[in-house]
Amino acid sequence: MSELEANARAIVAPGKGILAADESTPTIKKRFDSIQAESTEDNRRAYREMLFTAKGAEEFISGVILFDETIRQSTADGTPFPALLAGKGILPGIKVDTGAKALAGAEGEKVTEGLDGLRDRIAEYHGLGARFAKWRAVITIGDGIPSDTCLDVNVHALARYAALCIEGGLVPIVEPEVLMDGRHTIDRCFEVTERTLRRLFDALYAQQVPLTATILKPNMVLAGSECRQQADVQTVAEQTLRCLRNAVPAELPGIVFLSGGQPDELATAHLNEMNRLGGGPWELSFSYGRALQAAPLKAWAGKAENVAAAQKAYLHRARCNGAARNGSYTSEIERAAA
Ligand code: 13P
Numbered sequence: 001m002s003e004l005e006a007n008a009r010a011i012v013a014p015g016k017g018i019l020a021a022d023e024s025t026p027t028i029k030k031r032f033d034s035i036q037a038e039s040t041e042d043n044r045r046a047y048r049e050m051l052f053t054a055k056g057a058e059e060f061i062s063g064v065i066l067f068d069e070t071i072r073q074s075t076a077d078g079t080p081f082p083a084l085l086a087g088k089g090i091l092p093g094i095k096v097d098t099g100a101k102a103l104a105g106a107e108g109e110k111v112t113e114g115l116d117g118l119r120d121r122i123a124e125y126h127g128l129g130a131r132f133a134k135w136r137a138v139i140t141i142g143d144g145i146p147s148d149t150c151l152d153v154n155v156h157a158l159a160r161y162a163a164l165c166i167e168g169g170l171v172p173i174v175e176p177e178v179l180m181d182g183r184h185t186i187d188r189c190f191e192v193t194e195r196t197l198r199r200l201f202d203a204l205y206a207q208q209v210p211l212t213a214t215i216l217k218p219n220m221v222l223a224g225s226e227c228r229q230q231a232d233v234q235t236v237a238e239q240t241l242r243c244l245r246n247a248v249p250a251e252l253p254g255i256v257f258l259s260g261g262q263p264d265e266l267a268t269a270h271l272n273e274m275n276r277l278g279g280g281p282w283e284l285s286f287s288y289g290r291a292l293q294a295a296p297l298k299a300w301a302g303k304a305e306n307v308a309a310a311q312k313a314y315l316h317r318a319r320c321n322g323a324a325r326n327g328s329y330t331s332e333i334e335r336a337a338a
Contacts, residue, residue: 012254037302
């Protein structure tokens with residue numbers, strides 16, 4: 001097995017998943033605003049240090065996705081974050097896209113940028129210790145959208161990014177996120193997600209990206225957040241599995257879901273139910289941002305004296321999601337919190 005394939009499998013090792021801590025500077029500012037903390041470089045560093053030094057997280061966390069600023073930062077006592085994580089057996093990852101921008105000629109749709117100079121940036125990030133990368137495309141459901149154009153340009157960019165990652169020694173995580181925003185039904189989300197994934201795997205095939213070294217980070221199949229008819233946990237799990245079976249090749253080692261704004265416990269329950277039902281050829285895991293960080297962010301509240309409480313809250317969510325990796329998450333585990 002190649003090193004890339006081994007790393008791809010390590011990312012989806014049993015019982016473990018990814019902490020997405022790659023919020024861009026504007027996004028982390030929004031998170032800090034919610035706890036009335038100032039988004040200074042040192043506060044961002046202190047917050048990430050709180051997460052990355054949580055003892056025992058490595059039992060449930062296989063990889064952490066970092067942002068450009070974060071991969072260059074260190075703990076207060078001078079250990080670079082990538083070295084700190086690697087020392088615990090956690091793979092450092094890096095967000096390499098430069099964000100979703102308005103797509104010209106396509107009202108309400110976006111295309112993700114960041115291909116210019118990417119080969120050199122990948123080489124630099126590999127030198128800084130990164131072993132995997134992430135690129136997020138954003139697909140919006142609305143009247144008459146997504147358009148074919150939006151899907152085509154986004155999957156083409158995802159495949160170009162993935163091919164460059166493979167060349168540069170990083171496992172590519174390909175993330176085509178169909179947003180939850182809107183009034184659409186779960187059936188409409190199913191249809192758009194399937195259409196997106198089929199096109200994505202066509203583009204990866206056309207650009208000769210080896211799927212055995214690639215990880216997919218999709219949305220779950222859910223009703224829009226403003227849809228009056230929300231599906232229950234079992235329906236979400238069944239529809240998501242059915243959609244993935246229709247569109248995702250079996251040779252892919254694993255699928256790591258984004259949480260996308262779902263409440264923490266629901267994101268855990270959905271993953272748990274999918275693993276309980278099983279039947280797919282891939283590992284089904286998590287790469288959660290908000291669903292792992294909302295609780296510790298609130299507990300931390302920007303204050304050094306809250307670090308221990310925040311780490312406890314983070315470890316609890318990590319443990320619950322670790323249990324969801326094999327369908328053993330229960331309300332007892334959830335309540336055994338703090
Ligand atoms: P959420 O789990 O908060 O959606 O974040 C995951 C992520 O990395 C989105 O790109």
